[in-house]
Amino acid sequence: MTFANRHIGPDTDEQTHMLKAIGYASLDALMDAAIPEVIRWHGSLNLPAAASEEETIAELRAIASRNRVTASMIGLGYYGTHTPAVIKRNVLENPAWYTAYTPYQPEISQGRLEALLNFQTMVTDLTGLTTANASMLDEGTAVAEAMTLAKRASKSKSQVYAVDADTLPQTLAVLRTRAEPLGIQLALVDLDAGSSLPEEFFGLHLQYPGASGAVRDHAPLIEAAHRQGALVTVAADLLALTLLRAPGEIGADIAAGTTQRFGVPLAFGGPHAGYLAVRAGLERSLPGRLVGVSKDVDGAPAYRLALQTREQHIRREKATSNICTAQVLLAVMASMYAVYHGPKGLRAIASRVHSHALTLAGSLTAGGVSVQSDAFFDTVTAVVPGRAAAVVAAAADAGIDLRLVDADRVSVATDETTTDAHVAAVLDAFGVAVAGAAECGAQPLARTTEYLTHPVFSSHHSETSMLRYLRKLSDKDYALDRGMIPLGSCTMKLNATTEMEPVTWPEFANIHPYAPASNTAGYEELVSTLEGWLAEITGYDAVSVQPNAGSQGELAGLLAIRGYHRSRGDEHRNVCLIPSSAHGTNAASAVMAGMRVVVVACDDAGNVDLSDLHAKIETHAANLAAIMVTYPSTHGVYETSIADLCAAVHEAGGQVYVDGANLNALVGFARPGKFGADVSHLNLHKTFCIPHGGGGPGVGPVAVRSHLAEFLPGDPLEPGDHHAVSAAAHGSAGILPISWAYLRMMGPDGLAAATGTAVLAANYVASRLREHYPVLYTGSGGLVAHECILDLRPITKATGVSVDDVAKRLIDYGFHAPTMSFPVAGTLMVEPTESEDLAELDRFVAAMIAIKGEIDQVAAGAWPKDDNPLRNAPHTASAVTADEWEHAYPRSVAGFPAGVDRTAKYWPPVRRIDGAYGDRNLVCSCPSPEAFED
Template identity: 70%
Template sequence: MTAQYFAPVASPQHPRTTFADRHIGPSPDDLSRMLTAIGYSGADALIDDAVPAAIRGDRPLNLPPALSEPQALARLRELADKNTVLRSMIGLGYHGTFTPGVILRNVLENPGWYTAYTPYQPEISQGRLEALLNFQTVVSDLTGLPVANASLLDEGTAAAEGMALAHRVSKRKDPGAFLIDADALPQTVEVIRTRAVPLGIDVVVADLSGGLPEGDFFGVLVQYPGASGAVRDLAPLAEQAHERGAQVVAAADLLALTLLKPPGESGADIVIGSAQRFGVPFGFGGPHAGYMAVGEGIQRQLPGRLVGVSLDADGAPAYRLALQTREQHIRREKATSNICTAQVLLAVMASMYAVYHGPEGLAAIAERAHGHAVRIASGLREGGVEVVHDSFFDTVLARVPGRASEVVRAARDAGRNLRMVDDDHVGIACDEVTDDGDVTAVLGAFGVSTDLPETTGQAIPDALRRESPYLTHPVFHAHRSETAMLRYLRKLQDKDIALDRSMIPLGSCTMKLNATSEMEAITWPEFANIHPFAPIGQVAGYVELIGELEDWLAEITGYAKVSVQPNAGSQGELAGLLAIRGYHASRGDQARQVCLIPSSAHGTNAASAVMAGMKVVVVKCDDQGNIDLDDLHAKIGKHREQLAAIMVTYPSTHGVFEETIADVCKAVHDAGGQVYVDGANLNALVGLARPGEFGSDVSHLNLHKTFCIPHGGGGPGVGPVGVREHLVPFLPSHPLRAEAGPQDTGVGPISAAPWGSAGILPISWAYIAMMGPDGLREATEGAIIGANYLAARLAPHYPILYTGRNGLVAHECIADLRKITKDTGITAEDVAKRLIDYGFHAPTLSFPVAGTLMIEPTESEDLAELDRFVDALIGIRREIERVAEGGYDRDDNPLKNAPHTAASLITEDWKHAYGREEAAYPVPALRENKYWSPVRRIDQAYGDRNLVCSCPPPEAFED
């Protein structure tokens, strides 16, 4: 079908009266014009031709009618008011903190930061990359280890990654078990157990206060300080572990490390933990940035993302993701971790908290928390209450035989939550927000004198006091005033392209509108300031909101039950595969360990299957990008008795609705396997089809894609898992919350917190509530129309690689540049970089097919923006033609030299055959609104050969 471009014409604007009208970018008139360009007179006809009848649902979504924005916010206020916000002194890895207003307003609440994408295009990500390098520097400095990554999902999963890393680097022929100190956080212990079972790793929990027990261990995890608050010298334990060939993993509190001797100086090989208390609210458990730091020699096996420093085309320092091919999801079935996204937005907040306070400010906060703990301990001792540990940082463990529940209840009546460890022990954790009133209330709850004791002495042994400096880089000393901090944040933001600047047409990543009204409730104290282990009676609003959201997601997907615990898509994949594993085991089918995965699948699919203890067998795709049924049946035949599951992305990663999906599901079910449908592309199905009804047994859903939780530069994400009835008993559970999942049959916790990143679930709740059933379906239709409109307009200029029946695509399309590259030398990467000069973030580059661009418009981009993007690609195609015709030199042209910085254009030594205006202003509109890349094209290879992963000195940026 030949595309026709309709120039803007003056016409009455369609009134935007509902939230759905404002969420969906094109007006009805625009959609009509787009459909005409595709060759259709109406949306129903296009959807009927694009979406196979075999998967279409025969019933509409049974969801409440759409709420207006004021109504939705009023309902969220009702739910918030059902939560009770007490001062939580429970600890267990979650602490009260104060988010500086300048960071709250200008990072967490700022679309310039929260709508940014993962920095795969580093030239337009220099701001968030600098912020992440600051984060890595904070972690490296405080832990005393040279290399830290750019965040992990939470402390529990970071500890599990630490176990896996220790296992990989073990040089022992028989690695033995993984040993955990009994004073580790209980949720961390159970997350590790969940992850260890499918990997065949034995986990041993023992009291290590007297040294290592007998046995063979490849790794040892110690908590520093312990869950009980105890501070112990790690050095003797580390020395014993190393003598026995074991790696030492320390789970450390970053704030404590401003006062305590760093674990790296005591012999720890790997240090993990959470940056939550660096200015990130409780959020009922998340999202929070986990971290990992490692010693020399194992940094190239570090899971997650690593920001490094390289050079651009002019030799200037520039930030980028280092060792990108080390990213686990790229390694597919050879993966050793399934980490894909991280917690970038929260890592940025934590890094800016450190930048704002500096080392002196952080130490003062730590000393204040420690001082309050010392006063509580002193008051308890004076009142005759036994304090178990003499050495502690901020947590006091009191022994009150038979009275623990009475004390905890009295404290609750006084407005404070304490931790009931057992019938005889109570834990009290102090933090940044603890004040004299809290000390008085705690002492009163124990029935001792509430006269405030003086802050005398301290409870950190001199031998464990930190002596080494930290945060010495100038960035941690230059932004003390709010004015300076505000301008620093603005400077970094201005270097980047986020959704507030232009569309981000990333195939497979669904960068859609994150509406302000969806975001509003997450910073309300009634949602933000709730500890994940607060008594269940205090979180009635959260429980109701989560229950409604899980029910709505189940209705949308056709599953019996949904769990929101997985805090990333990769963790949702793992949860789904563990449910399948648990189901087969319950039937005595432990031999079913083969997972079939199409060659077109997302890389995390294979990585997650490996993490679930499965053997990956790849199924070929045919020339049209569909699953090769002959190869599928051959693989099923070969592995029939061992077949556990198939993982299918639907619509496919190639951007088409495969007609044979029902046949694929039936073939796998007939062989005794289960069907996993990856929910990454659910934005093409909502309201039109339900995976749980067209043959799938389990899916994870990306709330940070289809359901409007922002990407945040690469996190936060939420990856709920939905299952059919027979898999419900095998959903995630949690040791500290019976309400969070099936306790007897569940697979254990996937995330550290019972409901994962609960603090951002109000976003997706608000989206579904305000769209309503009709709006959700219209959004899906809009996404499919938008993708086909782009494909129709681009097809005369760039071949569209895969299409379904009637030449249609689903929600995304793939532009094939391979022949262009062969003929002209211009690569897909050249086009991606030239798009920066036009003011756009590039589409997904060379995935799932090398030499291509995968483009997804989403439903929230209006027609003017879609046309602006298409016009940019057509303009670039004309530039490519000039290269082919000899008008541009093949090696010296605007594409090969893109992006162009302002500095490169004003130099007196302009050596290029093309003009400066051609480089800077390829279309006239850019003169009114121009994004300038802060750096030129970055040399990736140089950065990998010269690995620098912490803040370089200022001299590196001098001319």
Template identity: 70%
Template sequence: MTAQYFAPVASPQTPRSAFADRHIGPAGDERSRMLAAIGYSGADALIDEAVPAGIRTSRPLALPPALSEPAALARLRELADKNTVLTSMIGLGYHGTHTPGVILRNVLENPGWYTAYTPYQPEISQGRLEALLNFQTVVGDLTGLPVANASMLDEGTAAAEAMALAHRVGRRKEPGAFLVDADALPQTIEVIRTRAVPLGIEVVTADLSGGLPEGDFFGVLVQYPGASGAVRDLTPLVDAAHARDMQAVVAADLLALTLLRPPGESGADIVVGSAQRFGVPFGFGGPHAGYMAVREGIQRQLPGRLVGVSVDVDGRPAYRLALQTREQHIRREKATSNICTAQVLLAVMASMYAVYHGPEGLAAIAQRAHGHAVRLAAGLRAGGVEVVHEHFFDTVFARVPGRAAEVVAAARAQGVNLRLADADHVGIACDETTTGEHVAAVWRAFGVEGVEGVPAGDALEFVRRESPYLTHPVFHAHRSETAMLRYLRRLQDKDIALDRSMIPLGSCTMKLNATTEMEPITWPEFANIHPFAPIDQAAGYVELIGELEGWLAEITGYARVSVQPNAGSQGELAGLLAIRGYHASRGEAHRNVCLIPSSAHGTNAASAVMAGMKVVVVKCDDGGNIDVDDLHAKIDKHGDALAAIMVTYPSTHGVFEETITDVCKAVHDAGGQVYVDGANLNALVGLARPGEFGSDVSHLNLHKTFCIPHGGGGPGVGPVGVREHLAPFLPSHPLRAEAGPQETGVGPISAAPWGSAGILPISWAYIAMMGPDGLRAATEGAIIAANYLAAKLAPHFPILYTGRDGLVAHECIADLRKITKETGITAEDVAKRLIDYGFHAPTLAFPVAGTLMIEPTESEDLAELDRFVDAMVEIRREIQAVADGTLDAEDNPLKNAPHTADCLVTEDWKHAYPRERAAYPLPSLREGKYWPPVRRIDQAYGDRNLVCSCPPPEAFED
């Protein structure tokens, strides 16, 4: 789409925009003071020294001049008005829903929820963890399985992960074959195929209505209800699968499970799907929360994140991420999944939808949708139209030989989109938003009069659900809007998000998510477009996506960009599959070795394995740089088998490596491709382009550099950019020829054609309002802020890795290993003590154990940076007091951090230091104190005693 919709505009030599001045925290005088503290008189001198000349771009960004905030909103309004919002009855896994206003305003539009980070520091994440535990409980109860994870990226990727999980837990060692229901969602089938090819798994589709076909399969996936709407009894199929030693996977509609017998009761091993219809708009395909639930015995192999219940040091229940939720960092090339970003914000919305409606409300919504479908079918039959399936939930599949296109066109003329299945069949999906008038319009489109006054009836009696669900009090206690509002506020207040303080997380770029950027995503013209609506109804989306892809290509120096990957991990996979496809097209499919530096993010190695590559680790030297001698040795050893190298630049160590162009040349000379991980692009925009200094492909984290908020651990967007020779191997989509190269593309990476299209207006607005000069200024600001913190902290905490002249890139690593050896105070102790100072901790123990990786971004002003410095310096004084013996080595504010208000007001204060030292180590904290809801959490206890659904209220009694 890039070339078709984007024409670069020369960058004018004008000052950065007013919006850029709002986005970039330090003002002119503050910026000068920061530079002076680093030892430079100006930004140009610092950048010239910090950023290697060999990677610097020779031309400015050819982007349109910056727009003001009103002008950007006006342009987005123009684009939105080019979309046409019709009533969608297409189905295929995407359904109309009403987002309760209290959830729309107080979750989706609330920075207290959307600017939160992944809950790796659980003590300051109890609110979002409780919401995710509610989500897991909803999924577990409705599917009838004991353990569900905290969300997946979408239904298609959840199904692909289920295939991999089924293979893992089976007894076969060879790749084998996986059987898929022909009535599964077409996008799900193709995402499974994309993921299966590099793993050597054969995917076989078959009509399962008559039972299992002959063949040796390790697993089977069945859609419930099917894409055509058909509902069948799962039990015979699951029993037959188990009799043949197959894992049974069910892709199920959560709303339907309020009425249908849950798959777990039929013996399903794994259940996957989407929570989209629980209050989350279409968004032209996303973001939506996928889900996965599993049977007892395989929960410890569950991919993605799992929220569990543990206890804090006082024995009180507390939530935290459980088991292997960051296994890609621990197991790296042995990881079973590269899933990193989940869909937390959307899972929170879905969970709150269930909390708000409760089981009775959900059942009523489901029954209403089912009733409309039954009435619709009765009218069609009365008019002589054949309804294919006797048993269905909300989707009617009608047979009209040779007339399907005519019927769909007639419905569209009345404002309703139907599904054109083929020349003879039309699918009609009812949902929460369906009305009697919609049913009548469909009848008219078929040319029948319908039947008025027909009772709703029941097409599900043979598989009716009898078991209860959502019995926990949380799903019964918040029926009024007042109660719901206060529940949301109570959870929000337990957490630290970007609206409360800076979140100085290295490798994560927690920067300003401006309100103007966020505003358009809830406009109906963006929110209410079905991903498979006729493309002319999404003209505004197509134009916006084309412009954004073009801008990203210009920024990175690549020829083409695809926004389909809906997380950085998926972008990595897409880029590696493009490399794989390129080698295969040249008759070099044997190239399967991927070189990865030991400093790399854990998803890199996991992604390479998923792309069918063999990981070979390249050493780093004492300065954190790639060991060039070891690189050449590995290239010589693997020679003709070399497929690629994956390099993060600047490095995960926070350094601009001087040898990057030499590394690229060495790999290219050996016939390999260069993948530059774009996680740290915030240090490059406007200064350097990966596509110019030697990279062939990158993924870009829009939720880092380009301002899509993290949302507590998702949504994320991970577009992939490639040079011209890799463009034929970008992702494609079976239902959208416009989404990618159909003949040579690697297939869909995500379920929706353009991934999480609904949040792309955020990044579009950021780039449009920053303009070329503002984008460069933001990069300079990030580098200045990181070096300022490094300079201020270095006298107190050694900075582990630096480049030329002792400078860092956009982040720095504070090394506490020597301090720990001398005093017993660990990096974790410092992380927890920072909570008492009102801060989210930096990234803990990554990429080096015993360290804190700090990234301030360009958005924090000098006052906030200094507040963080003050906290770290005061913590260093506390550490010194431990070293001097003034504070006890075990009973001190660091070891006991964080301190809750409850522990401070107890009559039995047993500690040797005063309560005031615990609560108010700096006078400024008295002005606005954050009180953590729990004390330090016992992680090991939670893993030994795995509880991953809502505990009974009695668990919280003293």
């Protein structure tokens, strides 16, 4: 059996049954009817024929072997770390964690929400601030978000942002990318040279420790900034904060950084969980996701995403922030690393790291080599006039990579994996012997306050206890390993084990993003091949995989358009047309790219209103920069007018951005780069099988036609005018083997079959449910694309049963709810994907039909509107087995509705959660155990 046959759920007989149900003789006939001829491509993808799983693993082994794993002592925010085996096996390699979705349905996400609350507590404790969010994309983007947060929250009218000259260079590159379109001016402040702060500025960024390794007392500078009304961000190393004073203790308003060295592999730059924390008073300005503690209908404490709609809709055109994804899987790993080691264990690791740095500094000084700073944590910068390159080369010969700062300076960073032998080899490269340890000038900045005092950080230090804790949390959750997650717009499909396997190989996991090119030939081959395949699939000319989320891909695409217009002297072109149905991230990305959003109406069928489009083009023709459209539409329809839309925008001098979120309906049948689009971002965590991981990691490559290629993101450490949207040249490179393997095993025919089956499954579900729930939008012949919208508004109006009631009742039937109230309030958007077989599709259909039967009983008065299985859903085991039962329906209906397998029942750990209570009473770090006893 081929891999495609294993990836695609319905077999030939099941597909024949499904086709018959919707009235088509073959998959080709269905696709001919569904996809407008104006975009239809009848060619065959120029990709290698499908390889077997065994052949694919062998090819990836060969590619991986071209990477050279060395002892990396480069530093710059990326460090070697030991992933505890119990965390590697039971989180990173466990489908219960990596196939989970963003916890927008909190009742079935309590395990990952608790893990994220641990993450937030870890960050707030170590930074000394009051509130942290549930992770960011990486340090560079976290710092950029801190800058825009400071701009929103500061009362200063200045556009100047002061930046420590000892900031990590890749962070500085991302800051420049994000600042320029918003009109923010960066002012570098050289603290060692005694540079003064600008006369006026709204914010100050400090690196702690600095890129050079220097640890400075920033308290006086923070106080001076506050006197000028500026907010201060400290980019801090969390491991260093186990030994050094916390940013909050010296007056910082914001802290940002990465948690990579807490057990998360280097992975050539990502994915890693960034962090962002704020002082009291700024928590409601935090971008991204925030886990809080609320309560369920019985009053029991329960976790949820606080301020949830803010993250989902992202302030649209008023946004200066666009974090539509986090790094949940990696945040869970980092939080569990802290749980496993506890405060004493973390301090011991940090002390060992610092001890090795002290030995380096002391020995270098004793050997006549001066060091740049006498106060440091893990990084020592040595001054060796004229011979820096020779030192770095000598260390490389010994299998150790150092950082060449310039012709006269070498930086050496120690980490958890550093050994005495590494230190000796490095000193030998400098031509000195091991001597005594140096005295560190950072002693006055030593930490005196406690951290990680919550019991969870002192309860699971044995592997047995840790294993059971991880199992307990995962058992609370619903992920793809349990059953179907039919989320419209999210494409939750099979993440095959063979695709996942290479991610943890040392040759992919243990490569520093700034390792010498001689060590990274395998990665460069992998990236180049994958970018070429994605270009072929989409019909574009060039692709960059640097964007480490869909939101970053959107921004990169719009920045490419902006760069193109500016290169032609068209700086005035700044209007971006966006249909009213678009996801809020589109508008946010446009604002961040320096564009002005103009909304285009949609007609009653959910399509872009062409008359309004032409009117808006005519009004803004002179300043038109771009239009952003999703195709198939956000409403799940192949719009026939897409070619006309592209032509109209091009005629007015604009560029066409096609959001690739719905590419799973196009691969093998239509290519955006050939039907009129200039740029698209793709979601490898949707169409190309990278797992969602509970809400991240993601990869959002940007694909462009040739005239935009020179404006793609560039390496943040390379000089030039290019922009960088993430801190590493290839973004989250460590998970690219997943999509590479998927494409290699599917081949051109398998990819087309997957698309056809996804469209078939959506139309089968729509056909089966149409008589029970209106299907809101359809295209030619009453067909949908890869998803369908079920309209519950008439039901709600007639019976009071809401979309929330249906979503929560689906939990009792053993399903994750479809996407709720997007893009239309009061609806459910269903995307079954190609991976679910007929039995699972029918199980979902049966559950939805049974729920409609329950709604009918409410409508008929058999059950009260305020006491029925829908209004009270979901039902926990505790509720169903309570001594008293006073509801108008039997316990069996509550706990075991029609069709539920009693031997495999999923029981949610909490009942419906009170979201409003949680927003009013933000509790965003671990509450005391007594809170749960109450």
